[in-house]
Amino acid sequence: MWKGTQSIRRRFGMKQRNNARQNDRAKTRTLYMVAHDLSGPITVLNGYLSLVQDGSLALDQLRPYLPVMANQLEHMQRLLQVLLDTARLDEGRLELNLEPLDLGGFVESIVAGLRPVETLHRLVVDRRQPTLPVLADRVRLESIVRNIISNAIKYSPEGTTVICVARSSASNAVLDVVDEGPGISAANLRRLFTRFGRLGDAAAARAGVGLGLFLSRELARLHGGELTASSKPGKGSTFSLRLPLRTIEARQS
Amino acid sequence: MSRILIVDDEPDLRGMVRLILELAGHSVVEAHHGKIALQRLDEINVDLIITDVMMPMMSGSELIDHLRADPDRSGLPIMVLSASPHEIDNADHVMRKPFEPAELRHAVATLLSSDASG
Numbered sequence: 001m002w003k004g005t006q007s008i009r010r011r012f013g014m015k016q017r018n019n020a021r022q023n024d025r026a027k028t029r030t031l032y033m034v035a036h037d038l039s040g041p042i043t044v045l046n047g048y049l050s051l052v053q054d055g056s057l058a059l060d061q062l063r064p065y066l067p068v069m070a071n072q073l074e075h076m077q078r079l080l081q082v083l084l085d086t087a088r089l090d091e092g093r094l095e096l097n098l099e100p101l102d103l104g105g106f107v108e109s110i111v112a113g114l115r116p117v118e119t120l121h122r123l124v125v126d127r128r129q130p131t132l133p134v135l136a137d138r139v140r141l142e143s144i145v146r147n148i149i150s151n152a153i154k155y156s157p158e159g160t161t162v163i164c165v166a167r168s169s170a171s172n173a174v175l176d177v178v179d180e181g182p183g184i185s186a187a188n189l190r191r192l193f194t195r196f197g198r199l200g201d202a203a204a205a206r207a208g209v210g211l212g213l214f215l216s217r218e219l220a221r222l223h224g225g226e227l228t229a230s231s232k233p234g235k236g237s238t239f240s241l242r243l244p245l246r247t248i249e250a251r252q253s
Numbered sequence: 254m255s256r257i258l259i260v261d262d263e264p265d266l267r268g269m270v271r272l273i274l275e276l277a278g279h280s281v282v283e284a285h286h287g288k289i290a291l292q293r294l295d296e297i298n299v300d301l302i303i304t305d306v307m308m309p310m311m312s313g314s315e316l317i318d319h320l321r322a323d324p325d326r327s328g329l330p331i332m333v334l335s336a337s338p339h340e341i342d343n344a345d346h347v348m349r350k351p352f353e354p355a356e357l358r359h360a361v362a363t364l365l366s367s368d369a370s371g
Contacts, residue, residue: 036307036336036337039336039351040263040265040266040336042350042351043269043334043352044263044266044269046351046353047269047270047272047273050353050354051273051276054354065269068265071265072265154262157310158285
C-alpha cells in the first residue's frame with residue numbers, strides 16, 4: 001500500500017500532491033474526531049450494560065439510568081446525522097424538508113428542552129417580535145441552534161448568562177446567541193467555520209469544534225441564510241443565524 | 254474507603270464512572286472541568302483523580318501540569334480517561350475509552366494500593 005501511494009504521488013504535480021496530502025490529513029482528522037465523539041456514548045452505554053452483566057447491578061436497578069442511556073443514544077444519532085449531512089454536502093445531494101416555522105418559538109422550545117445539568121448558565125430567550133416566520137428544515141434548524149447554544153455554554157464560565165435574541169433585521173429573521181465567555185481572537189474567528197476549524201493550541205486541546213460549525217454554516221446557507229460570529233476578546237462572542245423572513249403574502253398555496 | 258475526584262465535562266460519563274466506583278465502595282466527588290477540580294481540591298482531600306482530557310476552560314493535561322507543579326499535590330495519583338490516540342505522558346495511568354467497569358475497578362485498586370505503599 002505504501003509503494004502504491006508512492007508511485008501515484010510521483011505522477012502528481014506539486015500542487016495536486018499538496019492538495020491530496022491536505023485531503024488525506026483532513027480525512028484522518030475526521031476519522032479521529034468521529035472515533036473520539038463516539039467513544040463517550042459507547043463508554044456510558046457499555047458501562048451500564050456491563051454492570052448488569054457482571055452482576056454489580058440488578059436489572060431493576062438499571063431503570064433509573066434508562067433516561068441517561070436514551071440520551072447517549074440520541075447523542076450518537078445526532079452525530080450520525082452530522083456525518084450523513086457532511087457526506088451529502090460533499091456530493092451536493094443535501095436536500096432540505098422545508099416547513100413554515102416561527103424562529104422565536106422554535107428557539108424557545110429548544111432551550112426549554114435542555115436538561116438542567118446543561119444550565120449551570122443562565123439561559124435567556126429574548127423574543128423581540130411576536131412571530132418570526134421562516135421556512136426551515138426542522139431537524140437541520142434544530143441542529144444549527146443546538147450547536148451554537150451548546151458552544152456558547154461550553155466555552156463560557158458557569159454562572160454567566162447566555163442570551164438568545166430572536167429579532168428581525170430588514171428581510172431576515174435573526175437569532176443572536178450572545179455569551180460572556182473569554183471571546184475568540186481574530187485569527188481563530190477566521191478558522192472557526194472552516195471544515196476542521198478547531199481553535200488553536202490550548203483551546204484545541206480543551207474541546208474540538210470539529211464539523212459542527214462548518215456544517216451549521218453550510219446548512220444556514222442552504223436555507224438562503226447565513227451564520228456568522230463576532231467577538232470581543234475578554235467580553236464574549238455572538239453567533240448570529242440569519243434566515244430569510246417569510247411574510248404572510250409569500251405564503252401562498 | 255477512598256475518595257476519588259472525577260473530572261469530566263460529560264455529566265452522563267461522570268455519572269456512570271461514579272456508579273462503578275460507588276458500587277466498588279469508594280466515595281466520589283465530581284468536577285466538570287479542570288478549574289473546578291482545582292477548587293474542589295482546595296476544599297477537600299482526595300486519594301485519586303480520574304480526569305478526561307478534552308474539556309472546556311481547563312483541559313486534563315493542563316490540570317495535570319498544575320498538580321505536578323504543586324509540591325503538596327505532585328504525588329497524587331492521576332488516571333486519565335482518554336479517547337485520543339495521542340500519548341498522554343504525565344499521567345500515572347491512561348484508561349482508553351471505551352473501557353469495561355472491571356478494567357476501571359482494577360486500575361483504581363492498583364493506583365490506590367501503590368499510593369498507600371509508596
